[in-house]
Amino acid sequence: MAAVLPDQVLAVPVRRRALSTQPRRLPESTWGYLLILPAVLLVLGLILYPVVYSGWLSFHNKHAYLPIETFIGFSNFANMFGDGEFWRSIELGAIYGIGSVGLQIVVGVSAALLLNETFIGRTFIRGVALFPYMVPTVVVVILMKWILNDAYGVLPYILKTIGIGEDILWLDTTHVMLTVILISTWTFFPFVVIGTLARLQTIDPELYAAAKVDGAGVVRRFIHVTLPQLRNVLFVVILLRFMFMFTKFDVIWLLNGSSGVGYYTRTLPIYTYIKTFGQLQVGAGAAMSMFMFLMLVCFAMVYFRVFRRDEDI
Amino acid sequence: MIDIDWRQVFSQIALYFGAALIALVCGFPLLWMVLTSVRPDRDILTATPKFWSFDYHWQHYVNLFDLTDFHIYFVNSITVAGSATLFTIFVATLAAYGITRFRFGGRNAIAAGMLFTYMFAPILIIVPFYILMRSAGLVNSKLGLVFAYTTFSLPFSMWLLRAFFQSIPLDLEEAAMTDGASRPKAVALVIVPLALPGVIAVSIFTFIVAWNDYLFARVLINDNELKTLPIGMDDLYNATVTDWGMMMAGGVVITIPALVFFILVQRYLIAGWGAGAVKG
Numbered sequence: 001m002a003a004v005l006p007d008q009v010l011a012v013p014v015r016r017r018a019l020s021t022q023p024r025r026l027p028e029s030t031w032g033y034l035l036i037l038p039a040v041l042l043v044l045g046l047i048l049y050p051v052v053y054s055g056w057l058s059f060h061n062k063h064a065y066l067p068i069e070t071f072i073g074f075s076n077f078a079n080m081f082g083d084g085e086f087w088r089s090i091e092l093g094a095i096y097g098i099g100s101v102g103l104q105i106v107v108g109v110s111a112a113l114l115l116n117e118t119f120i121g122r123t124f125i126r127g128v129a130l131f132p133y134m135v136p137t138v139v140v141v142i143l144m145k146w147i148l149n150d151a152y153g154v155l156p157y158i159l160k161t162i163g164i165g166e167d168i169l170w171l172d173t174t175h176v177m178l179t180v181i182l183i184s185t186w187t188f189f190p191f192v193v194i195g196t197l198a199r200l201q202t203i204d205p206e207l208y209a210a211a212k213v214d215g216a217g218v219v220r221r222f223i224h225v226t227l228p229q230l231r232n233v234l235f236v237v238i239l240l241r242f243m244f245m246f247t248k249f250d251v252i253w254l255l256n257g258s259s260g261v262g263y264y265t266r267t268l269p270i271y272t273y274i275k276t277f278g279q280l281q282v283g284a285g286a287a288m289s290m291f292m293f294l295m296l297v298c299f300a301m302v303y304f305r306v307f308r309r310d311e312d313i
Numbered sequence: 314m315i316d317i318d319w320r321q322v323f324s325q326i327a328l329y330f331g332a333a334l335i336a337l338v339c340g341f342p343l344l345w346m347v348l349t350s351v352r353p354d355r356d357i358l359t360a361t362p363k364f365w366s367f368d369y370h371w372q373h374y375v376n377l378f379d380l381t382d383f384h385i386y387f388v389n390s391i392t393v394a395g396s397a398t399l400f401t402i403f404v405a406t407l408a409a410y411g412i413t414r415f416r417f418g419g420r421n422a423i424a425a426g427m428l429f430t431y432m433f434a435p436i437l438i439i440v441p442f443y444i445l446m447r448s449a450g451l452v453n454s455k456l457g458l459v460f461a462y463t464t465f466s467l468p469f470s471m472w473l474l475r476a477f478f479q480s481i482p483l484d485l486e487e488a489a490m491t492d493g494a495s496r497p498k499a500v501a502l503v504i505v506p507l508a509l510p511g512v513i514a515v516s517i518f519t520f521i522v523a524w525n526d527y528l529f530a531r532v533l534i535n536d537n538e539l540k541t542l543p544i545g546m547d548d549l550y551n552a553t554v555t556d557w558g559m560m561m562a563g564g565v566v567i568t569i570p571a572l573v574f575f576i577l578v579q580r581y582l583i584a585g586w587g588a589g590a591v592k593g
Contacts, residue, residue, distance in 0.1 A: 028415050035411025036423060038404045039467055046464040047430045050441035057441060114331045125332050127576070128340045134575040135343065136525040138543040139564040142550055143346050146557055154345055154362040186338070240432075247434030250527040254547060269436040276440050277532065285440045293437050300432075 051293065057286035064280035076287035085271065086288070093267035096181060097246045103185040104241055105234070108192025113226070115193065116200040126197075133190035140187045141254040145171070148179065173264045176256065180265050184251050188244075192237055199233040200226070235307055242303075243296060249273065268292055343568075350374070350561035357558050373558035374566070382537060383563060386545030393455050393541055394523035397462035401470050401519040402512060404463065409474035410500060414483075424475060431468040435461075435528050443532050457533050458541070462523040470515040477511030478504065517574045524571055542567050 026034075061072045080086050115126050132140070147155050148170040156168070170179045203226070211221045249269045256262030258278060262270070268288065276285030349357055351369045377383050412420050435442075442461070443452070451457030481504060489499040505512060527543040534540055540548070546563055 029417035032411045032415030032417035032420060035415070036408045036420070039408035039427065039471055040423060042404065042460070042464045042467055043427055043430055046442065046445075046460060047433055047438060050438040050445060051433070053441040053445065054438060057444070111335055114328065114335065117328055119325075119328050119332060121332070125336050128336050130575070131339045131343055131572075134521070134571050135568050136543060136571055138525075138527060138546050139346075139567050142546070142560050143342055143564055146349065146561065147342055147345060149557075152358055152360065152362065152557070157360075157362050186342075190339075243432050244434065247436050249434075249436045250543075254527065257551070269434075272436060272440070276443075282440060282444065289437050289440055296432075296437075 054286045054289050054293075057283055058290045060283045060286075062282040062286075064276065064282050072283070076283050077291075079284065080287050080291065085266075086268075089266050089268045089271040092177070092265065093246060093269070095177060096184075096248070096252070096265070096267050097242060099177075099181040100184040100188070100245050100248075101238065101241045103181065104189045104192050104245075105238060107185060108189040108237075109196050109230070109234075111189065112193045112196035112200060113222075115197055129193055130190045132187045133194075135187065137187070137250045138254055140183065141251060144179075144183050144186075145255070171255075171261060173261055176261050176264050180252055180255055183255065184245065184248065187251070188241070191241065195233050195237045196230060199230055203229045239300065239303055242299070246296065246299075247292065346561045346564050346568075349558060350565050352558065354558060373556075373562040376556070377559050377562045377566070381549055381559075382540075382545065383549070383566075385538060386540050386542045387566070389455065389539060389545075390524060390542040393458045393462070394520050396455070396459045397466070397523040398516050398519045400459060400463045401466050402515060405467055405470040405474050405515060406505065406512070408467075408471045409478050410504070412471075412475055413478040424472065427468045428472050429468075431472075435465065435526075439528060439532055442529075446533060452533055453535050453539060454533075455539060458523070458526075458529060461529040461533070462519065462526065466515075466519040466522045470519060473515055473518075474508065474511050477508040481507050513577075517577070520574060521571055524567075 058076055059071060059073060060069055061075070062069045111129060115122065115129060135143075147153055150156060150169055150171075153170075156170070159168070168175055170176075207225050207229075208221060211225050216224065247269055248267075252265050252267060252270055253262075253273065256265055258274065266274070269292070272285050272288040272292065275281050275288060350373050351371065352363075352366060353368055353370060353372070356363050356366045356368060412424055446452050446457045446460075449457075451460065485507070486496075486499040486503050489503045490496060494502065525543065526541075527547070530541045530544045531547075534544060537545075546560075546567065549563065550560060
């Protein structure tokens with residue numbers, strides 16, 4: 001709602017004459033800095049400082065509880081790159097990230113296109129479509145464990161009744177990655193719906209009318225009118241979704257924890273957590289967080305370089 | 314003769330079929346959770362799940378509150394999420410007001426820099442964050458959690474409030490101050506009420522961040538007395554043979570506050586999404 005206001009309102013200059021009817025000793029800029037100080041301190045102290053500290057830790061051998069803290073140079077990184085489990089976690093992370101983001105985008109954009117049409121009960125269905133996103137993750141995971149339960153679960157029963165996927169054990173070692181991707185898609189696709197739907201509603205109907213006059217069918221109208229209009233919003237949504245999914249911890253951990261099955265979904269965030277809080281190697285964990293951080297920065301830079309056009313955003 | 318446009322009919326059928334599918338896929342799991350939570354065990358633990366049954370009771374809810382520490386987790390979650398929300402609103406309002414009403418060097422750079430940290434996932438900093446909290450003596454304390462949630466919701470909250478404050482004309486507070494109101498009074502009585510949708514959106518956003526968080530609570534909290542719902546629930550699930558009826562009852566209780574808040578601010582949240590992530 002704020003976004004629709006004209007920019008002129010935003011650019012109203014601060015008029016000191018009228019504002020300084022109260023006696024004030026401090027200059028304007030000092031007030032500004034003072035007001036923003038608590039926010040800046042919190043972000044500096046609890047987000048940016050930890051990132052720097054993480055960099056420092058990654059060059060040290062540090063135990064989680066014992067007072068061991070020695071500088072070991074690049075050893076943590078050398079060990080990390082020599083660790084087969086580390087590369088495996090990157091591979092699993094890529095499968096999870098690409099799989100779940102891809103599905104979220106396909107399902108989310110399809111649902112948004114459908115919810116943008118006019119039909120009876122649209123408001124209700126729009127509300128229902130946002131449900132999965134507001135259910136707390138811990139509930140989503142326990143609920144899905146119940147629905148997929150091999151003895152009493154309702155989904156295996158339904159699938160058996162309609163005759164597909166009868167004997168799939170959803171939570172065994174071969175299917176658990178697929179299951180965690182599907183669960184993540186279920187709970188996060190509404191994020192894509194929200195963004196896409198908001199944009200669809202602002203597309204000028206005349207564009208469609210013009211395309212119709214030119215004889216474009218449904219498919220061509222989607223490709224030549226809708227998709228280009230969605231480009232900007234999808235650019236941001238895909239970036240954010242990928243950032244979030246690549247660093248996703250709770251869904252995967254809650255589903256499998258440190259159990260044996262969990263080995264088959266041990267993505268980089270999970271492996272980092274296990275290294276730090278399971279094996280108590282804080283330095284090694286910090287090296288992995290730093291690597292994850294650098295990977296994301298590189299990804300974002302490449303992503304911007306490849307997909308962003310200057311006239312777009 | 315009636316001329317039927319079959320393409321039209323077909324697309325209408327497809328449309329309603331798709332809508333029904335969305336409703337089913339998104340709604341059914343939650344309906345199933347509610348149904349399971351009010352059924353006796355003999356209707357829950359059956360190889361052929363019952364879609365219709367006529368025997369309902371509240372026993373699972375009673376057990377949840379009587380036999381487990383769920384009520385402790387619930388109170389802890391309310392306390393932590395509530396404090397984090399109030400704290401965030403206070404800090405974010407100050408910052409957004411400072412940025413929109415005073416000129417100072419680097420204010421836009423600071424705003425942009427803060428927003429950039431919105432992309433930082435908790436897992437990236439959980440290792441040093443834990444060490445930091447431990448040396449500050451904030452491990453195993455609700456205060457540590459409040460700090461974590463406040464900090465993580467601040468960037469987005471500040472950005473959203475900034476957009477709202479920018480849209481409020483300066484004349485209004487000038488008028489209030491000319492009439493003799495002090496600046497804090499003008500802000501509290503004129504600006505905040507006008508930016509109320511933004512303040513509400515920020516509250517919900519922060520509340521849900523705190524209400525849902527698993528990672529910070531898992532790492533920072535050990536005492537059973539201090540656990541919040543996500544870790545308390547996870548531990549209940551892992552503790553014994555799963556009592557599905559009770560687990561689903563817990564799921565319903567945890568979901569309701571998030572659901573209610575979400576429905577209340579759905580409009581504002583989508584507006585905020587537009588103001589924040591898309592237009593920027």
